[in-house]
Each structure stands twice: as structure tokens, then as C-alpha cells.
Amino acid sequence: MTVSGSNGVPAKTVERLVVYRRLLQKLAEQGDTHVHSHEIAELANNSAAQVRRDLMIIGYSGSPAKGYDVKDLINRINRLFEKKGGQKVALVGIGKLGRALLAYFNLRQPRLKIVAAFDNDAEKIDTETHGCKCYHIDEMTRVISEEGITVGIVTVPAAVAQHVTDLMLMAGVTGILNFAPTRLKVPALAVVDDVDIATKLEKVAFFCD
Amino acid sequence: MTVSGSNGVPAKTVERLVVYRRLLQKLAEQGDTHVHSHEIAELANNSAAQVRRDLMIIGYSGSPAKGYDVKDLINRINRLFEKKGGQKVALVGIGKLGRALLAYFNLRQPRLKIVAAFDNDAEKIDTETHGCKCYHIDEMTRVISEEGITVGIVTVPAAVAQHVTDLMLMAGVTGILNFAPTRLKVPALAVVDDVDIATKLEKVAFFCD
DNA sequence: TAGTGTGAAATAGTTCACAGCC
DNA sequence: GGCTGTGAACTATTTCACACTA
Numbered sequence: 001m002t003v004s005g006s007n008g009v010p011a012k013t014v015e016r017l018v019v020y021r022r023l024l025q026k027l028a029e030q031g032d033t034h035v036h037s038h039e040i041a042e043l044a045n046n047s048a049a050q051v052r053r054d055l056m057i058i059g060y061s062g063s064p065a066k067g068y069d070v071k072d073l074i075n076r077i078n079r080l081f082e083k084k085g086g087q088k089v090a091l092v093g094i095g096k097l098g099r100a101l102l103a104y105f106n107l108r109q110p111r112l113k114i115v116a117a118f119d120n121d122a123e124k125i126d127t128e129t130h131g132c133k134c135y136h137i138d139e140m141t142r143v144i145s146e147e148g149i150t151v152g153i154v155t156v157p158a159a160v161a162q163h164v165t166d167l168m169l170m171a172g173v174t175g176i177l178n179f180a181p182t183r184l185k186v187p188a189l190a191v192v193d194d195v196d197i198a199t200k201l202e203k204v205a206f207f208c209d
Numbered sequence: 210m211t212v213s214g215s216n217g218v219p220a221k222t223v224e225r226l227v228v229y230r231r232l233l234q235k236l237a238e239q240g241d242t243h244v245h246s247h248e249i250a251e252l253a254n255n256s257a258a259q260v261r262r263d264l265m266i267i268g269y270s271g272s273p274a275k276g277y278d279v280k281d282l283i284n285r286i287n288r289l290f291e292k293k294g295g296q297k298v299a300l301v302g303i304g305k306l307g308r309a310l311l312a313y314f315n316l317r318q319p320r321l322k323i324v325a326a327f328d329n330d331a332e333k334i335d336t337e338t339h340g341c342k343c344y345h346i347d348e349m350t351r352v353i354s355e356e357g358i359t360v361g362i363v364t365v366p367a368a369v370a371q372h373v374t375d376l377m378l379m380a381g382v383t384g385i386l387n388f389a390p391t392r393l394k395v396p397a398l399a400v401v402d403d404v405d406i407a408t409k410l411e412k413v414a415f416f417c418d
Numbered sequence: 419t420a421g422t423g424t425g426a427a428a429t430a431g432t433t434c435a436c437a438g439c440c
Numbered sequence: 441g442g443c444t445g446t447g448a449a450c451t452a453t454t455t456c457a458c459a460c461t462a
Contacts, residue, residue, distance in 0.1 A: 010452085010453085011412065011416070012452090012453070014411075014412050014415050014416070015408055015412055018407070018408040018411045018412065019392075019405075019408060022390060036420090036421065036422090037421075037422075038421085043392070044392060045392050045394070046454090047454075047455065048421090048422095049454080049455060049456075049457095050453095050454070050455080052421090052422065052423070052424090053423090053424085053454085053455095056422090056423065056424075061422080061423080062421085062422060062423095063421085063422075063461085063462065064419090064420070064421040064422050064423095064460085064461055064462055065420090065421080065422095065461085065462050066421095066462090067421075067422085068422095080415075081411065081414075081415055087414060089410070089414075095309070096305065096308055096309035096312050096313075097306075097309040097313070099305055099309075100304070100305035100306040100308075100309045101406070103305050104305075104306070104406070104407075105407070105410075109407060111411075112407075112410060112411065112414060150414075150417060151410070151413060151414050151417060153410070173417075174417035174418060175413040175414060175416065175417025176413065177406075177409055177410050177413050181231060183228075183252070183253060183254050185254070190417065191413055191416045191417045192413075193409050193412060193413050195404060195406060195409055196228075197310070197313070197386075197404060198227070198313075198314070198318060198321075199224055199227040199228060200386055200402050200404055201298070201314075201321060201360070201362070201386050202223075202227045202290065202320075202321065203220065203223050203224055203227065203402060204360060204384040204385065204386050204400055204401075204402050205290070205296060205298075205321060205359075205360050205384060206223050206289075206290055207220070207223070207384065207400045208359060208360060208382075208383040208384025208399065208400045209383065219430085219431080221430090221431070245442095245443065245444090246443075246444075247443085255432090256432075256433065257443090257444095258432080258433060258434075258435095258446095259431095259432070259433080261443090261444065261445065261446090262432085262433095262445090262446085265444090265445065265446075270444080270445080271443085271444060271445095272439085272440070272443085272444075273438085273439050273440050273442075273443040273444050273445095274439085274440045274442095274443080274444095275440095275443095276443075276444085277444095419461105419462100420461105420462105421460105421461090421462095422459105422460080422461080422462100423458105423459095423460085423461100424457100424458095424459095424460105425456105425457095425458095425459105426455105426456085426457085426458105427454105427455085427456070427457090428453105428454080428455070428456080429452100429453080429454070429455085430451100430452080430453070430454085431450100431451080431452075431453090432449100432450080432451070432452090433448105433449085433450070433451085434447105434448080434449070434450080435446100435447095435448085435449095436445105436446095436447095436448105437444105437445090437446095437447105438443105438444085438445085439442105439443085439444080439445105440441100440442095440443090440444100
């Protein structure tokens with residue numbers, strides 16, 4: 001199953017909320033306390049109506065006079081994400097891309113830490129990259145269940161992606177971000193999202209003339 | 210402007226066609242000559258009706274008896290993509306992610322070669338990574354127009370992404386794949402697609418329970 | 419009086435269902 | 441009998457439009 005609004009909030013809205021939060025944080029840093037829908041809309045470039053609807057969906061109200069309270073709204077969005085359980089993340093496949101992701105998330109991102117990385121290359125085992133311990137694939141099941149990890153990132157070659165996925169699911173992972181250029185088969189209760197870079201690039205190349 | 214069916218073919222369909230081609234190539238390698246819509250559908254996991262519709266859109270017909278001719282269909286899809294002009298790609302920002310992408314595209318992908326990479330770090334200049342020459346940002350305008358590059362990949366920090374984008378657009382790039390966590394402002398005739406990894410991960414974490 | 423909340427219309431995208439063909 | 445091509449139905453998402461409010 002692909003991501004969808006199994007919750008109350010539709011997937012598209014969730015995606016946009018993450019973007020809004022990023023923008024709001026920037027606004028908060030530069031001291032803005034209130035913001036109007038059309039201002040958020042412009043930064044996120046979508047329509048003001050969309051922003052209002054998204055915020056309505058999560059039950060947040062602004063005032064016509066001042067707009068939306070920046071701090072308050074950030075908290076509201078955070079609460080929405082935090083009430084969810086598993087925020088521990090595992091990464092499988094410590095190649096170039098894997099390391100780039102480790103650096104990205106564990107240096108910049110405060111939430112959603114990657115707490116364990118796995119590979120089958122003996123050289124990489126037991127090293128520590130960006131504050132994240134590297135284990136052999138064989139230890140994956142153990143580590144994932146011990147740590148209570150629920151989100152996995154797959155950056156292995158397409159040929160082994162399904163195998164790795166199956167192992168992760170069995171160990172207790174329920175959400176997977178897949179960078180391998182294959183569609184993963186998962187049970188209906190698990191969630192997969194694909195980041196298919198090659199396809200995206202082809203698409204851009206196709207539509208630009 | 211975001212990618213859309215400014216052409217005849219809707220963006221979603223293009224995306225799926227790229228996936229189909231990948232699957233078809235695998236089938237061709239293992240000697241299959243014909244394939245049915247529901248077989249493609251299963252591999253790509255969407256519905257058979259969808260596959261049929263997508264192929265109908267690009268004007269390809271199968272026969273009820275044998276299904277679709279694999280080789281022929283690959284050619285048909287390739288022709289669709291090749292008739293488009295610019296397939297030369299530039300990458301800006303030779304960080305970890307940039308290098309991972311260089312490795313990915315220039316080792317595996319036969320089409321869509323990244324022919325030039327740019328960074329402002331003096332150390333990286335004039336080296337050659339994965340068959341791709343690295344230049345200083347200041348040379349970008351020159352190199353892009355000389356080489357006739359039309360597609361750009363942005364892997365620089367968010368703070369400079371817009372600046373880099375503007376330079377690229379001015380030099381003649383019309384399609385951009387953006388990895389920086391910002392929405393880029395571009396003129397209506399240019400095409401941008403975002404690969405917002407952090408957002409995707411948040412989304413997966415949100416929907417898995 | 420500009421900006422919010424929200425029903426209603428419009429648009430985009432997906433699946434159904436069935437005629438026609440091999 | 442199972443598969444394709446395709447209109448029609450259905451679903452999801454976006455935008456419009458306007459009453460309402462501070």
C-alpha cells in the first residue's frame with residue numbers, strides 16, 4: 001500500500017503541512033508573529049484557498065484581522081506529527097546515497113533521527129557515521145526490534161530491495177522510504193513511499209523543451 | 210511552474226511510462242517477447258486498466274491474443290522521450306548527494322548523462338568525478354550555453370538554491386530537478402520538479418503507526 | 419474591508435464495465 | 441475464454457465564490 005489518508009488527514013495535506021512548518025519556522029526566526037494564508041501560499045507556491053483548507057482540516061483557525069499565529073500553528077503541526085509513535089529510523093545500504101542521507105538527517109534534522117544503519121560490506125560494520133552505528137545486515141532483525149524502530153529507508157540495489165524490505169517488515173518496521181528503482185510489495189497495513197530519482201529526472205527532461 | 214501535461218501526455222502517465230520501460234527492459238533481457246496489460250500492471254503495481262489507458266494515450270496498440278510486443282513497445286516509449294531535445298544534464302552542488310547522483314546516473318543510466326558539475330569549493334574544481342568534469346560556479350553560464358545543456362539538478366543548500374536556479378535559467382536551462390528544501394520560483398515556461406526527501410520521510414513516519 | 423471558513427463547482431485522475439476481437 | 445480499447449461512472453483534489461467576522 002502506498003501512503004494515503006488512512007488517518008483523517010489526506011496524504012497531500014500532510015505533505016504540505018511539512019512544508020508549511022518549514023516556512024513558518026523561518027518566519028518565526030525572523031520575528032514574525034502572525035501570517036496570512038496568502039503569505040504562506042506565496043512561499044509554498046500554491047493557492048491561499050489551499051492553505052486555508054489544509055489548516056481547516058487539522059482544525060486550526062486564524063482570525064481575519066491578524067491571520068494565523070505563527071508559533072501556535074507550528075506547535076499545532078508538531079503535535080499532529082508527534083502523537084504518532086515510531087520516530088526511530090533505520091537505513092539499509094551504506095552506499096554513497098546512504099551516507100548522504102545519514103549526513104543530511106543526522107546533522108540538520110532534529111526530529112526523525114536515523115539510529116541504525118545496515119550493510120553487508122564487512123568494511124563498513126561497526127564504524128560510526130554521523131552519530132549512527134553501522135551493523136551487518138544479519139543483525140538487522142535484532143537491532144530493529146530491540147530499538148523499536150518503525151521506519152526504514154532502503155538505499156540498496158534494486159535486486160535486493162525486496163529481500164531487505166521483507167526482513168524489515170518482519171522485524172517490526174511499518175513504514176518504508178524506498179530509493180531503489182523497484183516497486184516493493186508490502187502487506188496492506190505497511191506504508192511505502194518511493195523516491196524514484198531517475199524517473200523524476202526523465203520526467204523533467206521530457207517536459208522541458 | 211511545476212511539471213504538467215503541457216504536452217499531450219499527462220505527467221502521471223509519463224512517470225508511469227518510465228517505470229514501464231524499466232520493467233519491459235527486464236522482460237526483454239529474460240527473453241519475453243510479449244506481455245499482457247495485467248502482467249505489466251502487477252509489476253508496476255497499478256491496475257491493468259491504467260496500463261492499457263497509458264499505452265492508448267501514446268497511441269500504442271496490443272493484440273488481444275498476444276498482448277503487447279515488448280521490444281516494439283520499448284522503442285515506442287524511447288521514441289517518445291527522444292524526440293524531445295535537450296538531454297544534456299548539469300549538476301550544481303558537489304556534496305555527498307551530488308556525488309551520489311553522479312555515480313548513479315553516469316555509471317548506470319545510459320541516457321541522460323550528467324555532462325558537467327559545478328561547485329564553489331576550489332578543491333573540487335577541475336577534478337573529474339565519474340566521467341564528469343567539475344567547474345567553478347562562475348563558469349556555469351559559459352559551460353551550460355556552450356554545451357547546450359537544458360536540464361539542471363540542484364543539490365545546493367536551500368539558501369543559495371534560488372540564486373543557482375536563476376543563473377541556470379539565464380544560461381538556457383529549462384528543466385530543473387530540485388533537491389533543496391525550498392520551492393524555487395521560475396518563469397512559467399520552465400519546469401521544476403522537487404525531490405523533497407525530508408518531507409517524504411515525515412510523511413511515511415506519519416502514516417505508519 | 420481585507421481575510422477567514424466552507425459549501426459548491428470545476429478539474430484531474432482512476433476504476434468499472436462491456437463491446438469487439440483473436 | 442481471456443484480453444484489448446474505450447465510454448461512462450466514480451473518486452480525489454483544487455479552485456471558486458461568497459457569507460461572515462474582527
